[in-house]
Amino acid sequence: EAGVAQSPRYKIIEKRQSVAFWCNPISGHATLYWYQQILGQGPKLLIQFQNNGVVDDSQLPKDRFSAERLKGVDSTLKIQPAKLEDSAVYLCASSLISGDTQYFGPGTRLTVL
Amino acid sequence: RKEVEQDPGPFNVPEGATVAFNCTYSNSASQSFFWYRQDCRKEPKLLMSVYSSGNEDGRFTAQLNRASQYISLLIRDSKLSDSATYLCVVIRYGQNFVFGPGTRLSVLP
Numbered sequence: 330e331a332g333v334a335q336s337p338r339y340k341i342i343e344k345r346q347s348v349a350f351w352c353n354p355i356s357g358h359a360t361l362y363w364y365q366q367i368l369g370q371g372p373k374l375l376i377q378f379q380n381n382g383v384v385d386d387s388q389l390p391k392d393r394f395s396a397e398r399l400k401g402v403d404s405t406l407k408i409q410p411a412k413l414e415d416s417a418v419y420l421c422a423s424s425l426i427s428g429d430t431q432y433f434g435p436g437t438r439l440t441v442l
Numbered sequence: 443r444k445e446v447e448q449d450p451g452p453f454n455v456p457e458g459a460t461v462a463f464n465c466t467y468s469n470s471a472s473q474s475f476f477w478y479r480q481d482c483r484k485e486p487k488l489l490m491s492v493y494s495s496g497n498e499d500g501r502f503t504a505q506l507n508r509a510s511q512y513i514s515l516l517i518r519d520s521k522l523s524d525s526a527t528y529l530c531v532v533i534r535y536g537q538n539f540v541f542g543p544g545t546r547l548s549v550l551p
Contacts, residue, residue: 362538371446371529371541372486385538420485428474428533433485 331355333434335421341440347409350437353402354423360384362431363396363406364420372420378404379427411441443468446532446542454548459520463545465530466512474533475506475513479526480544486529489515520549 334353342348354361359380364372375394376386381401389396393412398404408415418438422431448465455461467475475492490497492504492513503516517524530542 369450369543371543373541374538377538427538430476430488430491431539433487435485 333421333423333432335419335434335437337437338435339438339440341442342411343442344413345410347407348411348439349405349407350419350421350439352404352406352421352434354404354421355432358423358425358432359401360424360427360429361398361404362422362424363404364422366418366420366436368417375406377427384427408439411439413441415439416441444543445469445540446530448528448530448542448545450543450545452546452548454550455520456550457520457522459549460516460518461520461547462514462516463528463530463547464512464514465532465542465545467530467532467540468511469532469534470508470511471534472511472532475504476531476533476539477502477504477513477515478529478531478541480529481526486541489528517547520547522549522551525549 361378363375366372375389376396377384378398396406418436420436421434424431477489478486479489480486492506496505501518505514527544527546529544532540
């Protein structure tokens with residue numbers, strides 16, 4: 330069974346630039362999550378989708394971050410404009426249903442200079 | 443106070459040693475608990491769920507103490523391959539995963 334796919338794996342940008350990350354969850358998983366993991370910390374939830382609807386985006390900095398899952402399958406996370414403190418690994422995860430075991434993708438390591 | 447807290451370590455132990463990690467949570471409504479393992483520069487992977495009665499999987503034992511609001515992970519006969527960061531995860535019904543900051547373990551030869 331294919332796992333969660335993410336791209337790119339690495340991205341280096343300058344502050345104030347824009348960046349987008351892509352995630353394709355495990356086939357059949359209705360719930361998709363985006364996390365931010367800063368070095369030395371645990372993953373922090375940014376947004377959760379149930380199919381193509383947003384369930385929880387309470388910790389998403391909406392002035393600069395946006396995410397969509399238009400067809401209820403793959404998803405994109407965008408940062409515009411990026412700040413230095415956005416340097417982190419952005420992890421995508423999916424689960425069959427909300428609250429079930431989450432399976433993570435390899436993550437995108439973002440460096441903002 | 444953070445919702446989920448862990449001793450960051452690092453725990454440096456020799457091969458074959460027994461090591462235990464604790465995790466405390468602040469919300470008494472928390473209902474589900476997991477331990478995830480994260481290798482350096484890799485994604486988190488589920489290690490085991492934590493059940494009220496405690497559960498064991500080979501060399502790994504997880505326990506839950508609801509009264510004191512903590513969960514523990516015991517690793518017996520440590521292997522070099524156990525070196526990783528161990529993340530405690532807490533879920534409230536209908537809510538999302540809340541990860542602890544992780545405890546780093548280094549098993550030394």
